[in-house]
Amino acid sequence: MTRTAEPAQRQTALSLIGLSRHFGTFKALDSISLEIEEGEFFTIVGPSGSGKTTMLRILAGLDQPTQGSLLLRGTDITRMPANQRPTAMVFQSLALFDHRSVGENVEFALKMRGMPKPERREQAFELLDLVHLGRDYYNRAVTQCSGGERQRVALARALASDPEILFFDEPLSALDYRLRKTLEVELRELQRRTGRTFVYITHSLEEAMVMSDRIGIMREGKLVQIGTPAEIYGQPKDRFVARFMGEVNIFEVSDHRLVDFEASVSTVKDGFLIVRPEMLHPADAEDPGLHFEATIAEVFRLGSRVQLHLETVAGLLVSEQPASCQLKPNDAVRFGFDPDQTHSVPE
Protein backbone atom coordinates (compact mmCIF):
# COMPACT_ATOMS: atom_id res chain seq x y z
CA MET A 1 0.00 0.00 0.00
CA THR A 2 2.85 2.41 0.70
CA ARG A 3 4.67 4.11 -2.10
CA THR A 4 8.00 2.44 -2.54
CA ALA A 5 8.73 3.54 -6.10
CA GLU A 6 9.51 7.11 -5.13
CA PRO A 7 12.37 8.11 -2.88
CA ALA A 8 11.16 9.52 0.44
CA GLN A 9 11.50 13.25 -0.06
CA ARG A 10 9.25 14.22 2.80
CA GLN A 11 9.04 12.93 6.33
CA THR A 12 6.26 10.62 7.27
CA ALA A 13 3.81 12.42 9.55
CA LEU A 14 1.48 9.58 10.36
CA SER A 15 1.94 5.84 9.88
CA LEU A 16 -0.98 3.45 10.12
CA ILE A 17 0.21 -0.09 10.56
CA GLY A 18 -2.41 -2.79 10.11
CA LEU A 19 -5.16 -0.79 11.83
CA SER A 20 -8.35 -2.73 12.39
CA ARG A 21 -11.52 -1.88 14.22
CA HIS A 22 -14.13 -4.56 14.79
CA PHE A 23 -17.62 -4.02 16.14
CA GLY A 24 -18.60 -7.56 17.09
CA THR A 25 -18.16 -9.54 13.91
CA PHE A 26 -18.36 -6.45 11.71
CA LYS A 27 -15.00 -5.23 10.47
CA ALA A 28 -15.38 -1.46 10.18
CA LEU A 29 -11.67 -1.21 9.47
CA ASP A 30 -9.81 -4.16 8.09
CA SER A 31 -6.05 -3.95 8.46
CA ILE A 32 -5.35 -0.50 7.05
CA SER A 33 -1.73 0.37 6.36
CA LEU A 34 -0.86 3.81 5.11
CA GLU A 35 1.76 6.52 5.40
CA ILE A 36 0.70 10.13 5.33
CA GLU A 37 3.48 12.58 4.59
CA GLU A 38 4.36 15.82 6.31
CA GLY A 39 2.55 18.80 4.77
CA GLU A 40 0.37 16.61 2.60
CA PHE A 41 -3.32 17.08 1.81
CA PHE A 42 -4.52 13.51 2.01
CA THR A 43 -8.14 12.71 1.26
CA ILE A 44 -9.96 9.52 2.05
CA VAL A 45 -12.91 8.92 -0.26
CA GLY A 46 -15.48 6.19 -0.03
CA PRO A 47 -19.19 5.49 0.05
CA SER A 48 -21.04 5.82 3.35
CA GLY A 49 -20.34 2.94 5.68
CA SER A 50 -16.91 2.27 4.19
CA GLY A 51 -15.15 3.02 7.47
CA LYS A 52 -13.88 6.54 6.74
CA THR A 53 -15.18 8.13 9.92
CA THR A 54 -14.12 5.18 12.09
CA MET A 55 -10.61 5.58 10.72
CA LEU A 56 -10.51 9.31 11.41
CA ARG A 57 -11.83 8.82 14.96
CA ILE A 58 -9.03 6.35 15.62
CA LEU A 59 -6.46 8.77 14.20
CA ALA A 60 -7.80 11.50 16.50
CA GLY A 61 -7.84 9.20 19.53
CA LEU A 62 -11.62 9.24 19.96
CA ASP A 63 -11.79 5.51 19.29
CA GLN A 64 -9.33 2.69 19.87
CA PRO A 65 -8.27 0.20 17.18
CA THR A 66 -8.92 -3.49 17.81
CA GLN A 67 -5.54 -4.26 16.25
CA GLY A 68 -2.63 -2.43 14.74
CA SER A 69 -0.73 0.67 15.69
CA LEU A 70 -0.47 4.31 14.86
CA LEU A 71 2.80 6.25 14.75
CA LEU A 72 3.19 10.01 14.79
CA ARG A 73 6.64 10.83 13.35
CA GLY A 74 7.79 7.42 14.47
CA THR A 75 6.38 7.62 18.00
CA ASP A 76 3.67 5.13 18.91
CA ILE A 77 0.53 7.05 19.87
CA THR A 78 -1.98 4.19 19.55
CA ARG A 79 -3.02 4.41 23.22
CA MET A 80 -2.50 8.14 23.70
CA PRO A 81 -5.76 9.83 24.78
CA ALA A 82 -7.33 12.35 22.40
CA ASN A 83 -6.63 15.35 24.62
CA GLN A 84 -2.89 14.70 24.57
CA ARG A 85 -2.53 14.28 20.82
CA PRO A 86 -1.14 17.24 18.86
CA THR A 87 -3.97 16.89 16.36
CA ALA A 88 -7.31 18.64 15.91
CA MET A 89 -10.47 17.69 14.13
CA VAL A 90 -13.20 19.56 12.30
CA PHE A 91 -16.32 17.48 12.85
CA GLN A 92 -19.01 16.70 10.33
CA SER A 93 -21.55 18.28 12.68
CA LEU A 94 -18.94 20.95 13.47
CA ALA A 95 -19.72 20.26 17.17
CA LEU A 96 -19.52 23.95 18.06
CA PHE A 97 -20.20 24.88 21.66
CA ASP A 98 -23.52 26.66 21.24
CA HIS A 99 -23.46 27.85 24.85
CA ARG A 100 -20.31 29.88 24.18
CA SER A 101 -19.58 32.86 21.94
CA VAL A 102 -17.59 32.63 18.71
CA GLY A 103 -14.51 33.93 20.51
CA GLU A 104 -14.81 31.44 23.36
CA ASN A 105 -15.18 28.62 20.86
CA VAL A 106 -12.01 29.65 19.05
CA GLU A 107 -10.10 30.07 22.31
CA PHE A 108 -11.22 26.76 23.77
CA ALA A 109 -7.99 24.83 23.22
CA LEU A 110 -5.94 27.75 24.59
CA LYS A 111 -8.11 28.03 27.68
CA MET A 112 -7.67 24.31 28.32
CA ARG A 113 -3.92 24.92 28.37
CA GLY A 114 -4.35 27.68 30.93
CA MET A 115 -3.37 30.59 28.69
CA PRO A 116 -4.42 33.92 30.27
CA LYS A 117 -7.45 35.69 28.82
CA PRO A 118 -5.80 38.72 27.12
CA GLU A 119 -3.30 36.51 25.30
CA ARG A 120 -6.02 34.09 24.25
CA ARG A 121 -8.13 36.87 22.87
CA GLU A 122 -5.24 38.25 20.84
CA GLN A 123 -4.74 34.83 19.26
CA ALA A 124 -8.45 34.40 18.66
CA PHE A 125 -8.47 37.73 16.80
CA GLU A 126 -5.64 36.54 14.57
CA LEU A 127 -7.37 33.24 13.88
CA LEU A 128 -10.66 34.95 13.07
CA ASP A 129 -8.78 37.09 10.55
CA LEU A 130 -7.08 34.01 9.14
CA VAL A 131 -10.40 32.31 8.38
CA HIS A 132 -11.79 35.55 6.87
CA LEU A 133 -14.31 36.23 9.64
CA GLY A 134 -12.66 39.21 11.30
CA ARG A 135 -12.52 40.16 14.96
CA ASP A 136 -16.02 41.66 14.91
CA TYR A 137 -17.24 38.11 15.26
CA TYR A 138 -15.51 37.61 18.59
CA ASN A 139 -18.53 38.39 20.77
CA ARG A 140 -21.19 37.00 18.45
CA ALA A 141 -23.26 34.00 19.50
CA VAL A 142 -22.49 30.86 17.55
CA THR A 143 -26.21 30.31 17.04
CA GLN A 144 -26.45 33.59 15.12
CA CYS A 145 -23.85 32.54 12.55
CA SER A 146 -24.71 31.24 9.09
CA GLY A 147 -23.61 27.83 7.85
CA GLY A 148 -20.47 29.16 6.20
CA GLU A 149 -19.56 31.27 9.21
CA ARG A 150 -19.99 28.31 11.56
CA GLN A 151 -17.72 26.37 9.26
CA ARG A 152 -15.05 29.02 9.62
CA VAL A 153 -15.47 29.16 13.39
CA ALA A 154 -14.94 25.40 13.56
CA LEU A 155 -11.81 25.72 11.44
CA ALA A 156 -10.42 28.54 13.58
CA ARG A 157 -11.16 26.54 16.72
CA ALA A 158 -9.25 23.55 15.39
CA LEU A 159 -6.33 25.72 14.27
CA ALA A 160 -6.10 27.39 17.68
CA SER A 161 -4.45 24.38 19.27
CA ASP A 162 -1.66 24.72 16.67
CA PRO A 163 -2.06 21.08 15.68
CA GLU A 164 0.55 19.18 13.72
CA ILE A 165 -2.17 17.38 11.83
CA LEU A 166 -5.72 18.54 11.08
CA PHE A 167 -8.53 16.07 10.49
CA PHE A 168 -11.67 16.93 8.57
CA ASP A 169 -14.75 14.72 8.69
CA GLU A 170 -16.88 15.79 5.71
CA PRO A 171 -17.18 19.32 7.09
CA LEU A 172 -18.57 20.85 3.90
CA SER A 173 -21.29 18.31 3.17
CA ALA A 174 -24.10 20.43 4.62
CA LEU A 175 -23.30 23.59 2.65
CA ASP A 176 -24.68 24.77 -0.68
CA TYR A 177 -22.68 24.28 -3.86
CA ARG A 178 -21.20 27.77 -4.24
CA LEU A 179 -20.14 28.09 -0.63
CA ARG A 180 -18.63 24.63 -0.75
CA LYS A 181 -16.55 25.60 -3.80
CA THR A 182 -15.32 28.78 -2.09
CA LEU A 183 -14.37 26.95 1.09
CA GLU A 184 -12.65 24.15 -0.84
CA VAL A 185 -10.33 26.71 -2.41
CA GLU A 186 -9.78 28.47 0.90
CA LEU A 187 -8.96 25.23 2.69
CA ARG A 188 -6.48 24.25 0.01
CA GLU A 189 -4.91 27.72 0.20
CA LEU A 190 -4.73 27.60 3.97
CA GLN A 191 -3.08 24.20 3.83
CA ARG A 192 -0.47 25.43 1.33
CA ARG A 193 0.20 28.57 3.33
CA THR A 194 0.57 26.88 6.71
CA GLY A 195 2.30 23.78 5.36
CA ARG A 196 0.31 21.61 7.75
CA THR A 197 -0.73 18.04 7.18
CA PHE A 198 -4.44 17.75 6.40
CA VAL A 199 -6.33 14.49 6.45
CA TYR A 200 -9.70 15.00 4.85
CA ILE A 201 -12.69 12.70 4.54
CA THR A 202 -15.38 13.07 1.94
CA HIS A 203 -17.75 11.02 -0.14
CA SER A 204 -17.54 13.64 -2.87
CA LEU A 205 -15.13 12.73 -5.62
CA GLU A 206 -15.10 16.30 -6.88
CA GLU A 207 -14.01 17.66 -3.50
CA ALA A 208 -11.25 15.09 -3.33
CA MET A 209 -10.01 15.86 -6.84
CA VAL A 210 -9.89 19.62 -6.28
CA MET A 211 -8.04 19.67 -2.98
CA SER A 212 -5.88 16.61 -2.53
CA ASP A 213 -2.24 15.78 -3.07
CA ARG A 214 -3.14 12.13 -2.73
CA ILE A 215 -6.40 10.24 -2.43
CA GLY A 216 -7.11 6.96 -0.72
CA ILE A 217 -10.21 5.08 -1.85
CA MET A 218 -11.97 3.08 0.86
CA ARG A 219 -14.43 0.26 0.48
CA GLU A 220 -15.84 -2.01 3.17
CA GLY A 221 -13.12 -1.13 5.67
CA LYS A 222 -10.25 -1.59 3.24
CA LEU A 223 -8.06 0.88 1.37
CA VAL A 224 -8.57 -0.12 -2.24
CA GLN A 225 -6.21 2.30 -3.94
CA ILE A 226 -3.92 5.17 -3.04
CA GLY A 227 -2.61 7.67 -5.52
CA THR A 228 -2.67 11.21 -6.89
CA PRO A 229 -6.02 12.40 -8.26
CA ALA A 230 -4.72 11.96 -11.82
CA GLU A 231 -3.53 8.43 -11.12
CA ILE A 232 -6.78 7.40 -9.58
CA TYR A 233 -8.87 8.95 -12.32
CA GLY A 234 -6.69 7.72 -15.20
CA GLN A 235 -5.54 4.39 -13.84
CA PRO A 236 -8.16 3.04 -11.47
CA LYS A 237 -7.24 -0.29 -9.97
CA ASP A 238 -10.57 -1.95 -10.49
CA ARG A 239 -14.11 -1.35 -11.69
CA PHE A 240 -15.23 -0.14 -8.23
CA VAL A 241 -12.67 2.68 -8.20
CA ALA A 242 -13.38 3.51 -11.84
CA ARG A 243 -17.12 3.83 -11.18
CA PHE A 244 -16.55 5.73 -7.97
CA MET A 245 -14.39 8.30 -9.75
CA GLY A 246 -17.17 9.45 -12.09
CA GLU A 247 -19.09 8.42 -15.19
CA VAL A 248 -17.48 5.53 -17.02
CA ASN A 249 -18.13 2.91 -19.71
CA ILE A 250 -16.82 -0.54 -18.86
CA PHE A 251 -16.32 -3.25 -21.50
CA GLU A 252 -15.46 -6.83 -20.73
CA VAL A 253 -12.51 -8.44 -22.54
CA SER A 254 -12.22 -12.20 -22.75
CA ASP A 255 -9.26 -13.84 -24.45
CA HIS A 256 -8.42 -10.69 -26.48
CA ARG A 257 -12.07 -10.36 -27.60
CA LEU A 258 -14.20 -7.34 -26.68
CA VAL A 259 -17.31 -9.24 -25.69
CA ASP A 260 -19.91 -6.55 -26.50
CA PHE A 261 -18.50 -5.58 -29.89
CA GLU A 262 -17.19 -8.87 -31.26
CA ALA A 263 -13.92 -7.03 -31.84
CA SER A 264 -10.37 -7.92 -30.89
CA VAL A 265 -7.99 -6.13 -28.53
CA SER A 266 -4.28 -6.74 -28.78
CA THR A 267 -3.14 -5.22 -25.49
CA VAL A 268 -5.46 -6.96 -23.06
CA LYS A 269 -6.14 -10.66 -22.70
CA ASP A 270 -8.78 -10.81 -19.96
CA GLY A 271 -10.29 -8.02 -17.93
CA PHE A 272 -12.24 -4.83 -18.41
CA LEU A 273 -11.63 -1.72 -20.49
CA ILE A 274 -12.25 1.59 -18.69
CA VAL A 275 -13.51 4.15 -21.20
CA ARG A 276 -14.16 7.61 -19.79
CA PRO A 277 -17.01 9.58 -21.47
CA GLU A 278 -14.57 12.08 -23.01
CA MET A 279 -12.72 9.22 -24.76
CA LEU A 280 -15.87 8.15 -26.62
CA HIS A 281 -16.34 10.45 -29.62
CA PRO A 282 -18.03 10.67 -33.03
CA ALA A 283 -15.74 8.80 -35.43
CA ASP A 284 -14.63 9.24 -39.05
CA ALA A 285 -13.80 6.25 -41.19
CA GLU A 286 -10.05 7.11 -41.03
CA ASP A 287 -9.95 7.27 -37.21
CA PRO A 288 -8.02 4.40 -35.65
CA GLY A 289 -9.70 2.06 -33.22
CA LEU A 290 -13.13 0.60 -32.82
CA HIS A 291 -16.21 2.10 -34.49
CA PHE A 292 -19.84 1.29 -33.90
CA GLU A 293 -23.35 2.53 -34.67
CA ALA A 294 -25.02 4.65 -32.01
CA THR A 295 -28.36 6.36 -31.63
CA ILE A 296 -28.52 9.40 -29.40
CA ALA A 297 -30.97 8.63 -26.56
CA GLU A 298 -30.61 11.74 -24.42
CA VAL A 299 -28.70 15.01 -24.49
CA PHE A 300 -27.79 16.78 -21.23
CA ARG A 301 -26.21 20.22 -21.44
CA LEU A 302 -23.77 20.62 -18.52
CA GLY A 303 -22.63 24.16 -19.28
CA SER A 304 -19.13 23.76 -20.61
CA ARG A 305 -19.82 20.32 -22.04
CA VAL A 306 -22.60 18.09 -23.31
CA GLN A 307 -23.34 14.64 -21.98
CA LEU A 308 -24.79 12.19 -24.50
CA HIS A 309 -26.49 8.91 -23.69
CA LEU A 310 -25.98 6.52 -26.61
CA GLU A 311 -27.89 3.38 -27.52
CA THR A 312 -25.48 0.84 -28.96
CA VAL A 313 -24.96 -2.88 -29.36
CA ALA A 314 -23.14 -2.70 -26.02
CA GLY A 315 -26.15 -1.16 -24.31
CA LEU A 316 -26.44 2.40 -23.00
CA LEU A 317 -23.10 4.27 -23.11
CA VAL A 318 -22.12 7.73 -21.90
CA SER A 319 -20.11 10.21 -23.92
CA GLU A 320 -19.11 13.79 -23.16
CA GLN A 321 -18.42 16.30 -25.90
CA PRO A 322 -17.59 20.05 -26.01
CA ALA A 323 -20.56 22.40 -25.65
CA SER A 324 -20.35 23.12 -29.40
CA CYS A 325 -21.63 19.60 -30.14
CA GLN A 326 -24.90 19.85 -32.12
CA LEU A 327 -26.14 16.26 -31.87
CA LYS A 328 -29.84 15.81 -31.03
CA PRO A 329 -31.87 12.89 -29.68
CA ASN A 330 -32.58 10.16 -32.28
CA ASP A 331 -29.59 11.17 -34.44
CA ALA A 332 -27.79 8.09 -35.73
CA VAL A 333 -24.02 8.55 -35.58
CA ARG A 334 -20.92 6.41 -35.67
CA PHE A 335 -18.98 6.56 -32.43
CA GLY A 336 -15.62 5.16 -31.58
CA PHE A 337 -12.66 4.83 -29.23
CA ASP A 338 -9.20 3.33 -29.41
CA PRO A 339 -9.04 0.16 -27.28
CA ASP A 340 -5.24 0.14 -27.42
CA GLN A 341 -5.08 3.57 -25.78
CA THR A 342 -7.51 2.57 -23.05
CA HIS A 343 -6.78 1.76 -19.42
CA SER A 344 -7.78 -1.76 -18.41
CA VAL A 345 -8.35 -3.42 -15.07
CA PRO A 346 -8.23 -7.13 -14.24
CA GLU A 347 -11.42 -7.10 -12.14
Add this chain to the structure above:
Amino acid sequence: MTQQKLGLLFMAPVAAFLLIGFVSPILIVGWYSLMEPRSFDLNTVFTIANYRSAFSDGYGPPFFWSLSFAAVTTLTCLVLAWPTAKLLHRFAGRGAAVITALIAVPIFISESVRLFGMSLFLMPGGGILAGSVRALFDLSIGSVLNTKLAVYLGLVYVHFPFVLFPALLGVALIPQDRIDAARDLGASRWQVLREVELPLALPGLVIGALLTFVLCIGANAEAAILGGQTVTVLTRAVEQRFSYAQDWPMGAALTMLVIAMTAVFVFPALSRLDLNRLIRR
Protein backbone atom coordinates in the same frame (compact mmCIF):
# COMPACT_ATOMS: atom_id res chain seq x y z
CA MET B 1 -58.12 38.39 15.99
CA THR B 2 -60.43 35.39 16.09
CA GLN B 3 -57.41 33.23 16.85
CA GLN B 4 -56.66 35.44 19.84
CA LYS B 5 -60.23 35.12 21.07
CA LEU B 6 -60.09 31.38 20.59
CA GLY B 7 -56.90 31.29 22.64
CA LEU B 8 -58.53 33.20 25.47
CA LEU B 9 -61.47 30.83 25.35
CA PHE B 10 -59.22 27.78 25.65
CA MET B 11 -57.31 29.44 28.45
CA ALA B 12 -60.44 30.29 30.46
CA PRO B 13 -60.95 26.98 32.34
CA VAL B 14 -57.34 26.82 33.55
CA ALA B 15 -57.35 30.51 34.38
CA ALA B 16 -60.57 30.12 36.42
CA PHE B 17 -59.16 27.09 38.20
CA LEU B 18 -55.92 28.86 39.09
CA LEU B 19 -57.82 31.92 40.23
CA ILE B 20 -60.12 29.96 42.56
CA GLY B 21 -57.72 27.24 43.68
CA PHE B 22 -54.43 29.09 43.76
CA VAL B 23 -54.64 32.87 43.78
CA SER B 24 -57.59 33.35 46.14
CA PRO B 25 -56.23 31.14 48.97
CA ILE B 26 -52.97 33.08 48.84
CA LEU B 27 -54.90 36.33 48.99
CA ILE B 28 -56.92 35.09 51.98
CA VAL B 29 -53.79 33.89 53.79
CA GLY B 30 -52.11 37.18 52.96
CA TRP B 31 -55.06 39.08 54.35
CA TYR B 32 -55.11 36.95 57.52
CA SER B 33 -51.41 37.59 58.09
CA LEU B 34 -52.20 41.29 58.50
CA MET B 35 -54.91 40.74 61.17
CA GLU B 36 -54.41 41.01 64.89
CA PRO B 37 -52.73 38.00 66.57
CA ARG B 38 -55.10 35.21 67.64
CA SER B 39 -58.08 36.69 65.83
CA PHE B 40 -60.33 34.61 63.59
CA ASP B 41 -61.89 37.53 61.73
CA LEU B 42 -60.91 39.14 58.47
CA ASN B 43 -62.20 42.57 59.54
CA THR B 44 -60.06 43.57 62.51
CA VAL B 45 -57.43 46.30 62.36
CA PHE B 46 -54.51 45.92 59.88
CA THR B 47 -51.21 45.28 61.68
CA ILE B 48 -47.73 43.97 60.91
CA ALA B 49 -47.37 42.59 64.44
CA ASN B 50 -47.30 38.99 63.17
CA TYR B 51 -44.41 39.66 60.85
CA ARG B 52 -42.57 41.44 63.62
CA SER B 53 -42.88 38.44 65.93
CA ALA B 54 -41.87 36.12 63.08
CA PHE B 55 -38.44 37.72 63.27
CA SER B 56 -38.25 38.11 67.04
CA ASP B 57 -40.15 35.25 68.72
CA GLY B 58 -37.84 32.28 68.09
CA TYR B 59 -38.96 31.30 64.62
CA GLY B 60 -35.32 31.52 63.50
CA PRO B 61 -34.42 27.84 64.11
CA PRO B 62 -37.27 26.38 62.00
CA PHE B 63 -36.31 28.70 59.12
CA PHE B 64 -32.65 27.85 59.56
CA TRP B 65 -33.18 24.09 59.72
CA SER B 66 -35.58 23.93 56.81
CA LEU B 67 -33.29 26.03 54.62
CA SER B 68 -30.18 24.09 55.65
CA PHE B 69 -31.80 20.71 55.14
CA ALA B 70 -33.14 21.86 51.76
CA ALA B 71 -29.74 23.16 50.62
CA VAL B 72 -27.71 20.17 51.80
CA THR B 73 -30.26 17.66 50.46
CA THR B 74 -30.35 19.37 47.07
CA LEU B 75 -26.57 19.37 46.85
CA THR B 76 -26.29 15.73 47.90
CA CYS B 77 -28.95 14.66 45.42
CA LEU B 78 -27.20 16.57 42.60
CA VAL B 79 -23.87 14.94 43.38
CA LEU B 80 -25.50 11.49 43.49
CA ALA B 81 -27.72 12.05 40.47
CA TRP B 82 -25.01 13.19 38.04
CA PRO B 83 -23.01 9.95 37.81
CA THR B 84 -26.21 7.91 38.00
CA ALA B 85 -27.75 9.85 35.12
CA LYS B 86 -24.56 9.55 33.08
CA LEU B 87 -24.49 5.79 33.59
CA LEU B 88 -28.19 5.34 32.87
CA HIS B 89 -27.81 7.41 29.72
CA ARG B 90 -24.80 5.45 28.53
CA PHE B 91 -26.46 2.10 29.12
CA ALA B 92 -29.85 3.22 27.83
CA GLY B 93 -31.61 0.21 26.35
CA ARG B 94 -29.19 -2.19 28.03
CA GLY B 95 -30.68 -2.81 31.45
CA ALA B 96 -30.91 0.87 32.32
CA ALA B 97 -34.71 0.62 32.22
CA VAL B 98 -34.71 -1.88 35.09
CA ILE B 99 -32.66 0.41 37.30
CA THR B 100 -34.77 3.39 36.31
CA ALA B 101 -37.90 1.45 37.29
CA LEU B 102 -36.36 0.41 40.61
CA ILE B 103 -35.73 4.07 41.39
CA ALA B 104 -39.11 5.24 40.10
CA VAL B 105 -41.45 2.64 41.62
CA PRO B 106 -41.12 3.81 45.26
CA ILE B 107 -42.51 7.20 44.18
CA PHE B 108 -45.89 5.50 43.84
CA ILE B 109 -45.83 4.40 47.47
CA SER B 110 -46.95 6.86 50.12
CA GLU B 111 -44.08 8.87 51.50
CA SER B 112 -45.10 8.15 55.12
CA VAL B 113 -45.12 4.41 54.48
CA ARG B 114 -41.64 4.58 53.01
CA LEU B 115 -40.39 6.67 55.91
CA PHE B 116 -41.87 4.28 58.47
CA GLY B 117 -40.10 1.51 56.58
CA MET B 118 -36.87 3.42 56.91
CA SER B 119 -37.59 3.96 60.59
CA LEU B 120 -38.02 0.20 61.07
CA PHE B 121 -34.77 -0.32 59.26
CA LEU B 122 -32.87 2.14 61.46
CA MET B 123 -34.48 1.26 64.78
CA PRO B 124 -31.99 0.53 67.55
CA GLY B 125 -31.81 -2.94 69.12
CA GLY B 126 -34.28 -5.00 67.12
CA GLY B 127 -34.35 -2.81 64.00
CA ILE B 128 -33.65 -4.44 60.65
CA LEU B 129 -30.14 -3.02 60.36
CA ALA B 130 -29.05 -3.31 63.99
CA GLY B 131 -30.81 -6.67 64.48
CA SER B 132 -29.23 -8.20 61.39
CA VAL B 133 -25.77 -6.98 62.34
CA ARG B 134 -26.22 -8.45 65.80
CA ALA B 135 -27.52 -11.77 64.49
CA LEU B 136 -24.84 -12.12 61.87
CA PHE B 137 -21.77 -10.63 63.52
CA ASP B 138 -22.79 -10.51 67.16
CA LEU B 139 -22.13 -6.79 67.18
CA SER B 140 -24.25 -4.16 68.90
CA ILE B 141 -24.45 -0.96 66.91
CA GLY B 142 -26.13 2.29 67.78
CA SER B 143 -28.74 4.00 65.67
CA VAL B 144 -29.04 7.32 63.94
CA LEU B 145 -32.83 7.25 64.36
CA ASN B 146 -34.21 10.37 66.00
CA THR B 147 -31.21 12.47 64.99
CA LYS B 148 -30.78 15.19 62.38
CA LEU B 149 -28.67 12.76 60.36
CA ALA B 150 -31.72 10.47 60.03
CA VAL B 151 -33.80 13.43 58.82
CA TYR B 152 -31.12 14.23 56.24
CA LEU B 153 -30.93 10.61 55.05
CA GLY B 154 -34.70 10.48 54.77
CA LEU B 155 -34.81 13.72 52.77
CA VAL B 156 -32.15 12.47 50.34
CA TYR B 157 -33.90 9.10 50.02
CA VAL B 158 -37.30 10.63 49.28
CA HIS B 159 -36.12 13.38 46.94
CA PHE B 160 -33.42 11.61 44.92
CA PRO B 161 -35.79 10.69 42.04
CA PHE B 162 -36.90 14.32 41.76
CA VAL B 163 -33.33 15.26 40.84
CA LEU B 164 -32.44 12.13 38.94
CA PHE B 165 -35.09 12.30 36.25
CA PRO B 166 -34.57 15.96 35.32
CA ALA B 167 -30.81 15.29 35.46
CA LEU B 168 -31.34 12.42 33.02
CA LEU B 169 -33.13 14.86 30.75
CA GLY B 170 -30.19 17.24 31.13
CA VAL B 171 -27.63 14.58 30.32
CA ALA B 172 -29.62 13.70 27.20
CA LEU B 173 -29.11 17.33 26.09
CA ILE B 174 -25.35 16.81 25.78
CA PRO B 175 -24.46 15.70 22.26
CA GLN B 176 -21.60 13.19 22.25
CA ASP B 177 -19.77 15.11 19.51
CA ARG B 178 -19.39 18.14 21.81
CA ILE B 179 -17.62 15.95 24.36
CA ASP B 180 -15.45 14.47 21.59
CA ALA B 181 -14.63 17.95 20.30
CA ALA B 182 -13.63 19.15 23.76
CA ARG B 183 -11.43 16.10 24.30
CA ASP B 184 -9.89 16.59 20.87
CA LEU B 185 -9.09 20.20 21.74
CA GLY B 186 -7.14 19.13 24.78
CA ALA B 187 -9.70 19.18 27.59
CA SER B 188 -9.15 16.79 30.50
CA ARG B 189 -12.14 14.83 31.80
CA TRP B 190 -12.61 17.38 34.56
CA GLN B 191 -12.46 20.27 32.06
CA VAL B 192 -14.97 18.51 29.81
CA LEU B 193 -17.32 18.23 32.79
CA ARG B 194 -16.95 21.88 33.76
CA GLU B 195 -16.78 23.51 30.34
CA VAL B 196 -19.15 21.37 28.29
CA GLU B 197 -21.23 18.80 30.15
CA LEU B 198 -22.48 20.82 33.11
CA PRO B 199 -23.37 23.95 31.09
CA LEU B 200 -25.20 21.88 28.48
CA ALA B 201 -27.06 19.80 31.07
CA LEU B 202 -27.82 22.87 33.18
CA PRO B 203 -31.55 23.14 32.34
CA GLY B 204 -32.20 19.63 33.66
CA LEU B 205 -30.04 20.14 36.73
CA VAL B 206 -31.71 23.46 37.56
CA ILE B 207 -35.18 21.95 37.31
CA GLY B 208 -34.19 19.02 39.50
CA ALA B 209 -32.52 21.26 42.05
CA LEU B 210 -35.51 23.59 42.19
CA LEU B 211 -37.99 20.76 42.63
CA THR B 212 -35.97 19.25 45.44
CA PHE B 213 -35.22 22.51 47.16
CA VAL B 214 -38.83 23.67 47.16
CA LEU B 215 -40.14 20.26 48.24
CA CYS B 216 -37.56 20.10 51.04
CA ILE B 217 -38.55 23.51 52.40
CA GLY B 218 -42.08 22.19 52.69
CA ALA B 219 -41.03 18.75 53.93
CA ASN B 220 -42.45 17.71 57.28
CA ALA B 221 -42.76 13.93 57.43
CA GLU B 222 -39.01 13.19 57.48
CA ALA B 223 -38.48 15.32 60.58
CA ALA B 224 -41.61 13.93 62.24
CA ILE B 225 -41.00 10.23 61.55
CA LEU B 226 -37.21 9.95 61.50
CA GLY B 227 -36.17 12.96 63.53
CA GLY B 228 -38.26 12.43 66.66
CA GLN B 229 -38.36 15.69 68.54
CA THR B 230 -34.79 16.75 67.67
CA VAL B 231 -35.72 19.38 65.17
CA THR B 232 -38.73 21.57 64.36
CA VAL B 233 -38.93 22.34 60.67
CA LEU B 234 -40.74 25.24 59.08
CA THR B 235 -43.86 23.39 58.03
CA ARG B 236 -44.23 21.99 61.53
CA ALA B 237 -43.95 25.48 63.00
CA VAL B 238 -46.62 26.79 60.64
CA GLU B 239 -48.90 23.84 61.34
CA GLN B 240 -48.55 24.34 65.09
CA ARG B 241 -49.65 27.98 64.74
CA PHE B 242 -52.77 26.99 62.84
CA SER B 243 -53.77 23.98 64.98
CA TYR B 244 -52.27 23.72 68.44
CA ALA B 245 -51.74 27.43 69.09
CA GLN B 246 -54.95 28.53 67.35
CA ASP B 247 -53.13 31.64 66.07
CA TRP B 248 -54.19 31.83 62.43
CA PRO B 249 -52.78 35.29 61.68
CA MET B 250 -49.35 34.20 62.97
CA GLY B 251 -49.47 31.00 60.89
CA ALA B 252 -50.56 33.06 57.88
CA ALA B 253 -47.63 35.44 58.32
CA LEU B 254 -45.16 32.55 58.50
CA THR B 255 -46.77 31.02 55.40
CA MET B 256 -46.39 34.27 53.48
CA LEU B 257 -42.72 34.40 54.46
CA VAL B 258 -42.16 30.85 53.21
CA ILE B 259 -43.85 31.71 49.92
CA ALA B 260 -41.75 34.85 49.55
CA MET B 261 -38.57 32.95 50.36
CA THR B 262 -39.38 30.22 47.85
CA ALA B 263 -40.11 32.83 45.19
CA VAL B 264 -36.71 34.43 45.80
CA PHE B 265 -35.05 31.14 44.85
CA VAL B 266 -37.41 29.94 42.15
CA PHE B 267 -37.96 32.96 39.92
CA PRO B 268 -34.33 33.91 39.22
CA ALA B 269 -33.54 30.27 38.44
CA LEU B 270 -36.59 29.82 36.21
CA SER B 271 -35.89 33.01 34.29
CA ARG B 272 -32.53 31.58 33.25
CA LEU B 273 -34.11 28.43 31.89
CA ASP B 274 -34.98 28.05 28.26
CA LEU B 275 -37.90 25.68 28.59
CA ASN B 276 -38.43 25.71 24.83
CA ARG B 277 -35.04 24.18 24.33
CA LEU B 278 -35.91 21.35 26.70
CA ILE B 279 -39.20 20.61 25.03
CA ARG B 280 -38.06 20.90 21.41
CA ARG B 281 -35.26 18.42 21.76
